Amino acid sequence: xxxxxxxxxxxxxxxxxxxxxxxxxxxxxxxxxxGGAGAIGNDMRxxxxxxxxxxxxxxxxxxxxxxxxxxxxxxxxxKQKTEKLVKKDKVHFVTxxxxxxxxxxxxxxxxxKGPFMITSNAGPGPVAGKLCHEDFFSTSWxxxxxxxxxxxxxxxxxxxxxxxxxxxxxxGKGMVAGVSRTFKGNIVGKDMTKFPAQLDFSAELAKIRxxxxxxxxxxxxxxHGIQFFKQFSQAGLKGxxxxxxxxxVDSLSLPRLKDLAEGSLMTQFWAPDLDNAVNKRFVADxxxxxxxxxxxxxxxxxxxxxxxNSAVTAVGGNMSNKDGMRTAMRKANFPSVRGPFKYGNNHFxxxxxxxxxxxKDAEGxxxxxxxxxxxxxxxDPYAKDCKMSW
Amino acid sequence: xxxxxxxxxxxxGFQFGILLFLLAAGLTLIFGIMDLINLAHGSLYMMxxxxxxxxxxxxxxxxxxxxxxxxxxxxxxxxxxxIALRTLYTRNHLDQVLATFGLILFFNExxxxxxxxIGLDIPLPEVLNGSVELFLGIRYPAFRLVIIAVxxxxxxxxxxxVSRTKxxxxxxxxxxxxxxxxxxxxxxxxxxxxxFGLGAALAGLAGLMAGxxxxxxxxxxxxxxxxxxxxxxxxGVGSIKGAFVAALLVGLIDTVGRSFLPDILGIFFSNDVADxxxxxxxxxLIYLLMALILAFKPQxxxxxxxx
Numbered sequence: 001x002x003x004x005x006x007x008x009x010x011x012x013x014x015x016x017x018x019x020x021x022x023x024x025x026x027x028x029x030x031x032x033x034x035g036g037a038g039a040i041g042n043d044m045r046x047x048x049x050x051x052x053x054x055x056x057x058x059x060x061x062x063x064x065x066x067x068x069x070x071x072x073x074x075x076x077x078x079k080q081k082t083e084k085l086v087k088k089d090k091v092h093f094v095t096x097x098x099x100x101x102x103x104x105x106x107x108x109x110x111x112x113k114g115p116f117m118i119t120s121n122a123g124p125g126p127v128a129g130k131l132c133h134e135d136f137f138s139t140s141w142x143x144x145x146x147x148x149x150x151x152x153x154x155x156x157x158x159x160x161x162x163x164x165x166x167x168x169x170x171x172g173k174g175m176v177a178g179v180s181r182t183f184k185g186n187i188v189g190k191d192m193t194k195f196p197a198q199l200d201f202s203a204e205l206a207k208i209r210x211x212x213x214x215x216x217x218x219x220x221x222x223x224h225g226i227q228f229f230k231q232f233s234q235a236g237l238k239g240x241x242x243x244x245x246x247x248x249v250d251s252l253s254l255p256r257l258k259d260l261a262e263g264s265l266m267t268q269f270w271a272p273d274l275d276n277a278v279n280k281r282f283v284a285d286x287x288x289x290x291x292x293x294x295x296x297x298x299x300x301x302x303x304x305x306x307x308x309n310s311a312v313t314a315v316g317g318n319m320s321n322k323d324g325m326r327t328a329m330r331k332a333n334f335p336s337v338r339g340p341f342k343y344g345n346n347h348f349x350x351x352x353x354x355x356x357x358x359x360k361d362a363e364g365x366x367x368x369x370x371x372x373x374x375x376x377x378x379x380d381p382y383a384k385d386c387k388m389s390w
Numbered sequence: 391x392x393x394x395x396x397x398x399x400x401x402x403g404f405q406f407g408i409l410l411f412l413l414a415a416g417l418t419l420i421f422g423i424m425d426l427i428n429l430a431h432g433s434l435y436m437m438x439x440x441x442x443x444x445x446x447x448x449x450x451x452x453x454x455x456x457x458x459x460x461x462x463x464x465x466x467x468x469x470x471x472x473i474a475l476r477t478l479y480t481r482n483h484l485d486q487v488l489a490t491f492g493l494i495l496f497f498n499e500x501x502x503x504x505x506x507x508i509g510l511d512i513p514l515p516e517v518l519n520g521s522v523e524l525f526l527g528i529r530y531p532a533f534r535l536v537i538i539a540v541x542x543x544x545x546x547x548x549x550x551x552v553s554r555t556k557x558x559x560x561x562x563x564x565x566x567x568x569x570x571x572x573x574x575x576x577x578x579x580x581x582x583x584x585x586f587g588l589g590a591a592l593a594g595l596a597g598l599m600a601g602x603x604x605x606x607x608x609x610x611x612x613x614x615x616x617x618x619x620x621x622x623x624x625x626g627v628g629s630i631k632g633a634f635v636a637a638l639l640v641g642l643i644d645t646v647g648r649s650f651l652p653d654i655l656g657i658f659f660s661n662d663v664a665d666x667x668x669x670x671x672x673x674x675l676i677y678l679l680m681a682l683i684l685a686f687k688p689q690x691x692x693x694x695x696x697x
Contacts, residue, residue: 036607038507168669190665191652194673197613199604202402202534203649209529210395223509223605231603234514234531236521256511 023319024063025312027305028085028115029096030078030106033070036223039252040098040297041070044120046290047298050282051305053289059312062319067091071098073196075105082106086113092319093118095304098221098297100124100143100170111135116311116325120304121297123348124170125177129382132346135322137329139303139336141269142348142380143174144181146246149267149353149374150217151182154244160185163213163241165204167195167224175219175246181381188213199227205235215242226253229260249358251293254366261366264358269349270299270338271356271370278335293367299337310334330390342377346386350379394528399649400642405534407641408541412596413614414621414633415548416589422628422694423564424582426475427486430493431593431618432611434470438463438594439601439610440501443510452515459598460591467590471583479582498608509607512598537599544595545634552630561585565628565694617644620680626690635691640676647672 029048031041045068052064067089071078078097085091086109094110095118097103103122110117111133119127123142127133154162162185166172172192180187189211191204208216216237220228225248232238238260245266254261272283272293282302286294294302307329314328315321332343341351353375356368417431441462446455474493478486518533552558560581563571572578597611604610621640625632651672655664683690 034502034507035609036509036605042507192665192669194669197673200406202405202531203399203645206395206398206402207649209398210392223607226511227603227605231531234519234521234533234603236529236531252508 023317024065025059025308025317025319026065026067026089026091026093027308028067028069028082028089028091028094029120029301030069030071030081030085030094030102031096031120032073032098033068035073037073037098038070040222040295043252043292043295043298044096044098044301047286047294047301048305050286050289051302051309054281054285055305055309059309060317062312062317069096071102073099073102075099075101078102079105079109082109086110086115091115093308095308096120096301097122100174103127104170107131107136116322116329118304118307120301122171123174123380125174125382128346128348128380129385132386132388134326134347134388137307137343137347138349139307140300140349141351142382143171144178144382145375145378145380146267146269146353147175147178147217147219148182148381149355149378150244150246151179151184152374153265153267153355154179154215154217155182155184157215159183159215161188161211161213161215162186163189163208163211163216164218165191165193165201165208165216165228166219167198168192169195171221172219179217185214196224199224201228201231202235205231205237208241209235209237213241215244217244217246218248219246220248222253225249226256229253229257229264233260247296249368250297251295251367254293254358254368258366261358262360265371266356266368267353267374268296268356268368269351269353270296271354271368273367273369274338274354276337276339279337279339282337293365303334303336303338306334306336307332344379344383345389346380346383347388348380348383350377352376353378394526395649396646397526398528398530399646401530401534401538402649403642403645404638405537405541405641406645407638408538408545409596409600410614410618410621410641411541411545411634411637412592412599413618414625414637415545415630416592417618418622418625418628418630418633419561419565419585420589421622423561423568423585424479425568426478427483427490428475428589429487429490429615430470430497431589432615433494433497434463434467434590434593435597435600435611435614436497436501436606436608437466437590438597439512439606440505440510440597441466441594442598442601443512443606444505446512452513452518456598460594463594463597464587464591467593468583468587470590471586475586476579476582494612501608507608509605510601512601512606514602518602533602540595540599544592548630557584562694617676620676622690624680624683624690626693628694629690629692632690632692632694640679643675643679644672647675651675 031044033041069081085094093116097119098121100122116135118137121140123140128142166176249261249264310333311325311328315324330343341349344350354370355372355374357371359369361367420426420428442456442459445458449455478489521529521531524530621636625636652664652668655668
């Protein structure tokens with residue numbers, strides 16, 4: 001009897017102790033939820049929620065609380081929201097970030113201030129190189145990598161004269177630098193357009209027509225990509241000059257581009273049909289949940305949550321053990337939609353890049369399929385500027 | 391210098407200028423006659439695009455949808471004028487700026503509630519979706535030619551309306567001396583509602599023509615509103631003729647500058663400098679023009695008489 005009471009009490013103490021120990025994991029997610037780019041942020045949020053569903057809404061024994069913040073596509077607002085997450089909500093992880101310029105503006109409000117920062121999309125050169133930090137991770141890629149793969153593809157296709165167009169901001173410059181790094185032919189023309197204000201590309205399309213290149217390569221994320229493809233076709237250039245892209249055609253724009261993008265080629269680290277068990281489950285459940293194919297933004301966001309989960313479970317929910325979480329994350333020991341990968345010294349993934357093509361699936365939906373692997377275990381060119389080693 | 395390229399860029403500049411004119415004509419009338427600063431003019435442009443996208447989807451015909459969208463936009467503008475703006479005429483300009491800025495936020499949320507956060511598409515009929523061969527082997531997108539044609543036609547009709555009809559006489563009188571027009575027994579409320587509706591219809595027309603080229607999305611009118619304000623400042627507030635000339639001027643300078651500045655700068659500087667500086671400088675060109683005009687002709691190029 002006495003023992004019984006003691007036993008019950010000790011179980012009670014244990015339970016209470018467990019609850020007190022397992023602090024709630026607080027994750028901030030800064031993305032764009034309103035305006036034309038709001039669709040991208042919604043896609044990322046859907047993927048985060050799906051990842052949490054797959055985890056049973058818990059990381060180990062800890063509860064998870066998400067804080068979604070809208071950067072409204074503006075660096076100043078993104079920085080403000082980031083500071084709110086760090087100072088007021090006291091989150092353990094600040095994640096999300098679609099846009100390189102928003103990430104660059106927000107970085108110093110997180111890094112060195114306590115929380116970990118994980119970019120779910122943007123990968124500007126500086127944060128992979130000189131500004132790399134032990135508290136900064138990426139579950140996407142470095143901006144230059146995808147277009148470096150495109151440069152290789154263009155070489156293999158025997159393209160001699162290339163015309164490049166991209167928006168004039170941090171990511172656009174990185175993408176152009178990437179393709180220029182590997183492409184061996186001539187770049188006969190290059191236009192950097194005002195971003196995000198310029199949506200009418202008539203002047204640039206006229207220049208392309210006059211320059212008569214063998215191929216055009218563009219980087220236009222979000223709505224700009226849709227407009228570019230439309231205007232390219234309206235100008236009568238589709239079918240005359242081959243168009244290659246990166247981060248321009250995705251699962252959000254395909255339902256609107258339809259046949260305008262059919263057969264279009266692009267490079268990427270991932271595709272909905274990438275053959276591994278994690279990705280198959282992710283894509284199937286995502287389609288069940290939303291009725292859409294996931295975008296690469298969604299895939300990266302799913303990985304962000306899984307990476308955090310691997311860190312939290314490794315330290316048994318003890319959120320003050322930052323060193324333990326960092327060591328766990330560096331192992332990249334989590335079920336990633338891209339398959340197993342390693343982190344470089346700068347905390348950016350060393351991963352494969354594929355050539356993808358737009359096709360119609362069995363139900364008539366437009367999606368992309370992998371044609372071939374361009375790079376195996378590719379590391380970004382900025383890693384060597386990063387002083388960190390572990 | 392490539393002459394066909396220059397010609398094509400001139401056409402592009404014209405086409406952009408025509409769109410700006412449609413917006414600027416309404417804005418300059420509203421400002422000149424009603425003395426109302428309407429920042430929500432860009433929202434009417436957005437509504438035009440959304441109405442057109444919806445009607446085109448319903449009717450399945452581009453032409454029918456476009457024709458329905460214009461009166462819908464006019465009616466929408468008149469309702470907005472009667473409900474919200476009528477109370478602002480006696481207030482000062484700062485109050486008007488604040489109130490119409492509030493309207494921008496209201497319309498953006500209104501559109502989000504009804505049409506959702508993802509933009510719409512205006513599909514073009516097959517005939518307009520390609521490009522046509524003009525003289526000298528220049529290929530030009532068919533729809534952009536239509537924009538130029540419609541814009542010139544509307545400009546001509548506006549000219550007739552303003553200079554040849556009784557209504558136009560009242561509009562001109564209103565622009566020159568509003569108090570006197572009221573004193574002469576003209577129903578100024580009705581005139582205001584009509585002028586605002588006319589402005590809304592023109593903005594809607596611009597929106598529905600911009601829709602197939604640019605995206606139909608929330609906030610699409612905000613960027614172009616700023617350029618439109620530049621146009622009416624250059625042209626002279628209240629002057630339709632000024633709006634026409636200034637819109638074409640701004641359209642041409644913006645497009646041709648964007649197109650040739652990198653090459654021109656490349657003559658004087660290294661390629662790297664030209665590549666970085668050209669986009670920045672070309673986006674400043676129209677503001678430089680405005681600054682020059684304000685310095686030498688503060689009333690604008692064609693100030694309305696009596697203003």
